Amino acid sequence: MRGLLITIEGIEGSGKTTQAIRLESYLKSIGYQVLRTFEPGATQLGKKLRGILLDVNTDNSSSLHPITELLLFSADRTQHIYEIIAPELEQGKIVICDRFIDSTTAYQGGGRKLDLNQILEIHKIATLGVIPFRTYLLDLPPEIGLQRVLEQRNKLDRLESENIEFHKNIRAQFLKLAELNPERFLVIDSNNTEDYVFEVIKNDVTRVLNEYYSRKK
């Protein structure tokens, strides 16, 4: 595929959406064709899956097995890639995605404690071969991220409502992924101002894109 996929990852309230919007506008301003999207819920099917996955009432009506959760997030991803991400990459665009495979590894692996090898096998099937070119991991303590979410909207969804240990395990799994894939990840201390975080992303993305496109010439 001619385009590149850039993903933004992190725990709840780490500032992913804020930074994805800024990154989209920056890349457009320097001449790139860009599409910004998110998981879960970017397609029609995905919207329905998102409703099930994030609704606090889901576990009251019938408890969701962790494997069901894993498969639903992965189904959302396959449909998202098939309908949106792959066609945009084929056109040569830069696709910025707010959460992608690493969220599944971190939440369903680190949080739900599912077998990491099984998750990797599911990724191989679900991603249709699409992998991120660069991943920005916005890192901060979960207490601060959850506080930001509460200040923004005053109520938490099904996953946000899990206990603090769950969120700490997710953060630890994200950091482990970054350690295992240093060529793809950049970890950014996001217990900082929005401007600071964006400056780090901006400097990095400018460098990696220049390097990538000068190699292609």
Ligand code: T5A
């Ligand atoms: N999930 C998802 C899985 O379990 N498995 C998966 O495979 C996938 C894909 C998605 C949920 O699904 C889970 C993870 C999640 O629990 P969502 O609604 O999409 O749920 O939630 P998030 O992606 O976490 O979105 P949030 O809105 O909660 O957080 P963001 O996008 O990280 O943060 P953002 O930018 O919206 O900012 C939150 C608030 O903080 C402020 C913003 O202004 C805003 O008010 N803020 C800052 N404040 C201070 N300093 C900064 N640097 C700030 N940056 C932003």
